[in-house]
Amino acid sequence: MTSNEHLDLREVDACLFDVFGTVLNWHSTVTRQVARLSKGLLLEGSQDAVDFAEEWRAGYHAHVKKVSQGGDGTANADIMHREILDIMLTTPRWSHLAEVWGESDRKDLTMIWHNLDAYQDTIPGLTKLKRHVNILALSNGNFRLLLDLAKNQGIPWDGIFSSEMFGSYKPNKQVYQSAAYHLSLPPHRIAMVAAHRSDLLAAASVGFKTIYVPRPVKDPHEVRESVRSKKDGGEVDLVVEDFQELARLIREARQS
Numbered sequence: 573m574t575s576n577e578h579l580d581l582r583e584v585d586a587c588l589f590d591v592f593g594t595v596l597n598w599h600s601t602v603t604r605q606v607a608r609l610s611k612g613l614l615l616e617g618s619q620d621a622v623d624f625a626e627e628w629r630a631g632y633h634a635h636v637k638k639v640s641q642g643g644d645g646t647a648n649a650d651i652m653h654r655e656i657l658d659i660m661l662t663t664p665r666w667s668h669l670a671e672v673w674g675e676s677d678r679k680d681l682t683m684i685w686h687n688l689d690a691y692q693d694t695i696p697g698l699t700k701l702k703r704h705v706n707i708l709a710l711s712n713g714n715f716r717l718l719l720d721l722a723k724n725q726g727i728p729w730d731g732i733f734s735s736e737m738f739g740s741y742k743p744n745k746q747v748y749q750s751a752a753y754h755l756s757l758p759p760h761r762i763a764m765v766a767a768h769r770s771d772l773l774a775a776a777s778v779g780f781k782t783i784y785v786p787r788p789v790k791d792p793h794e795v796r797e798s799v800r801s802k803k804d805g806g807e808v809d810l811v812v813e814d815f816q817e818l819a820r821l822i823r824e825a826r827q828s
Contacts, residue, residue, distance in 0.1 A: 579781060579802075579809040581825035586755055587701065587783070587818075588710035588733065588775075590742075590766035595698075595709070596688035596721060599625060599789040605684045611672045624666065631656035636712055640744040647736045648714045654682045685713075686720040690727070691787070697815025699728050704822045706730045710751050710764070712741045743774030752778070763809075765818065769799060772808050782808040783818060 592598050602625040607616040614621045635652050639645040646652050657678060661670035673681065701707055708731040709718050715734040722729055735741045738750040752759050759779030766772050767787035776782045784799050800806025812818045 581810075581822050582828070583761055584705055584763045584781060584822065585757055585761045586706040586708060587763045587765050588708050588751060588780075589698075590764075590768060590771050591709050591711035591713060591718065591721065592688070593787055593789050594765065594767040594785060595694050595727065596690055596725065597787075597789060598629065598685070598688050601688040602628065602684055606681065609673075609677065609681060609684075610669060613669055613672060624660075627660060628653070628656055631660070636741040640741040647739060647741065649685070649712060649717055649736070650682060650714055653685055654678065657681060686717055687724045688721060690725045691814070693814040693816045695726055695728070697817075697819050700819035701815060701822060702728055702730060704819070704826050706755075708733055708751075708755075710742070710747070711735065742771055745774065745778050748775050748778045748780060752780075769795060769807070776808075781810075783810045783812060784808045785812055785814060785818070 589595050603621050604616060606624050606628075607614040607618065607621040610621075614624065632649075632652065635645055635656065639647060646655070660666050661673065698707055707729060709722070709727075709729055710733045711718055712735045713721070714736045715732065718732045718734055721727065722732065733751045733754070735744075735747045738747045740746050742748070748759075748764070752762055755762065760781065763781040763783050764772055764775035765783045765785060766775075767785050767789075769784070772782040772784060784801075786799070799808060799811060801808055801811050810818075810821075812821065
């Protein structure tokens, strides 16, 4: 349904999107590229390549959680990714890679995050959606990283919000509140679109509408299967299959 007691899509003036995992598939890209840059030490498609990518991302989550709760650490994702990479290469499992990855190689590895695969529905869905509402990134990536991702994949953003601009990371409430301030919109006229339940719950806590898009590399399968709209007794305002469905629902709501 496009309108019910919990969500009237005609009231939404802007959709803000999580990027890593929601708009772009970091997992497929990083897994593939670390193997290609490993000088034969990691086989493409191997479990080692998958484990390396996932451990790198796990380091991201640990850092973001610490900083968003007021702990010390950089708010720049490029610096964070490099710091985590350097730490990983000192561990017994990955120390053999440190022998072949010098400074220039590590710079190239960090730049993997600047050119991630787009999901099949991303570009066509966002292109249709922006005909009806403003669409912006609201991401923990630093601005240059998000700019490069948009340029490399042709993402048709109306604007980019980097959490670095606001001095923290999602899910710190300050990030969502600052985005609303710069949009000159009350929170209830903004929808947060994400494939991560915790991102949406944090956005909802400041008054944003929440739209869940299940993606394979964000929430675990059991979480994706359990997320429900408020209409169906769940925690989020709307669950959609993909961006194409979201664009269709908003178009239909605007025409009703």
